[in-house]
Amino acid sequence: MNKPNYKDIARHAGVGTATVERVLNGRGGVRPELVEKVLLAARTLNYPRKLPEAHRGLLRIEVLMVRPETTFYQRLSKAFERIAATLDPLVVVQRSFAEEMKPDEIARRILSTDVARAGLILAVPSSPVISAAVHKVNAQGLPVVHVVTRASDRVGEFIGIDNYAAGRTAALYISRMARRTGPVVAICHPVYQVHRERIRGFSDYFHEHPGPIAFEWLGFSRDEERYGAESLSVALGMYPHLIGLYNAGGANSALIQVLRRHPRGRDVLFVGHELTDYTNAALKEGIMDVVLDQAPEAQAQRALDLILRRVGLTAIEPDRAPIRFITITAEAL
Template sequence: MSKPNYRDIAKLAGVGTATVERVLNGRGGVRPDLVEKVVVAARTLNYPRTLPDTHRGLLRIDVLMVRPETTFYRRLSQAFQRIAETLDPLVVVQRSFAEEMKPEEIARRILSSEVPRAGLILAVPNSPLISAAVEAVVARGVPVVHVVTRASETFGEFVGIDNHAAGRTAALFIARMACRSGPVVALCHPIYQVHRDRISGFSAYFREYPGERRFEWLGFTRDEELYGAEALRSALEVYPDMAGLYNAGGANAALIDVLRRHPRGKEIFFVGHELTDYTRNALSDGIMDVVLDQAPEAQARRALDIVLRRIRLTEMEPDRAPIRFITVTAQSL
């Protein structure tokens, strides 16, 4: 095949050949959106020239997350950073955080147009304001990818585990492996659709397979240590013969601490999410029995792959299957 020329690039980018010449020779005077189109077209056609330094970092992918104090979101942020360092210098991955319980702020950050974006990756909760902001950004033609949880049920692509299946898996472990009969308790943070999906799968399993252990009570924790600990202490008072505990969200450290102090803490079959220093130690000590880790590193890789494909910097279509969650026990540490 012949090497691509200015005319080929201009046709693919939808601009004139004079614009292509100015961009590729670094002459300036071209609008940023047209520069982006030319550079992407040149990359797509494997144009055999190094881009001028003025065009490095031209394509910005924004990643907006919440709760930087949690181990999970730190892992997710670090994964985006590590992957970004391996990408073409043309691409900049900009990570930032917003306050989880301030949908107005999250929506404002999503709608921001101060710096042109090639793509937007979101790991934020859902609300009408946030969903409307996502719809507006998609309408502008910006690729949007949701990671971990969906900020909009309708707009943007989703990368994450099968959370309904994760809830059913937790129920299966408790139903089959708890050492005693008795009630089962679950905890979650209901502002996240993924937590609701996990609880849906968890409760569905116990409806389908009734037995000696029954799903009796659901508590709300806000994924905060104080609320999580109080919810679990209340449940232990109401259900002194508790057989199993499933935490569909975060704040595992507080739950682990409550169970460590409780005389029957090690008798309760405890399934939670995310492998951290706290959960790893709790598995080793017998306080936790199973951890379902949703592999944030794999989610970051898939999300960036999708954006890069949508802006035509890669040719291969990313896998569409859910990310596989990892089952961890004391024996597999």
């Protein structure tokens, strides 16, 4: 195989041969992000000479998330950490968290120019101020990818499961697995678009399949233990013959505790999201019946692949299909 030359490196990095020459010979005058593209292309092609080290670590991908106390976001953060360890040392993946209910803080973090960024991955809720910040940085040329949920409907690519299908799947399980007929309730965190999509799919399924098992009531939890427990307690009081519960969001542990203590708790067919220590134990105990896990590890891999493609560090176009969610029951543990 022929040794790579300037043209090969330029083609791989998406720059001109003059830029490659300036970088490899240390002549300066090249933007840091282009320097990193050239050096990474040269390393990938095994260019047979010692490469400059002055700009190492400047190709930075920032990942901004919320709710570090939750198992799901811990899994997502850990996935980014593990994948980052397999990338070229020239690529740095910086993970950080912001407060979910402080949109101004999230917007400020998105707009920050403290450190040069080659790409931005967001797992944050949407709001007008956050959306405006996303639009601004994207207009400045920063690639943006949304994971789990969208911070903007118009800018950036989305990596996640088909949440509408997840909601319909939850409805299907309850309607087919319920041990008797009666009312069904759901709980969600309305600030997240993906939760609203799940509830829409859940509701549409029951609307299209009318019968003695019906979706009667929607409660709001903010994905917090106290609010989730209060919502479910209210539902159990309103519907003495409740037969099904769908939690479209988090805080499953509080719902599990309510059902565990309630005299009718084990009669309620419970479908929720994310495999955690709590939901694993609840499945084994029979408090929970089905878990729909949205595979944060797969979402992290796809998001990084997409950013690397957008900045020209790989020629492989990632799959565009929604991430497959995983259905887990006690029999699969």
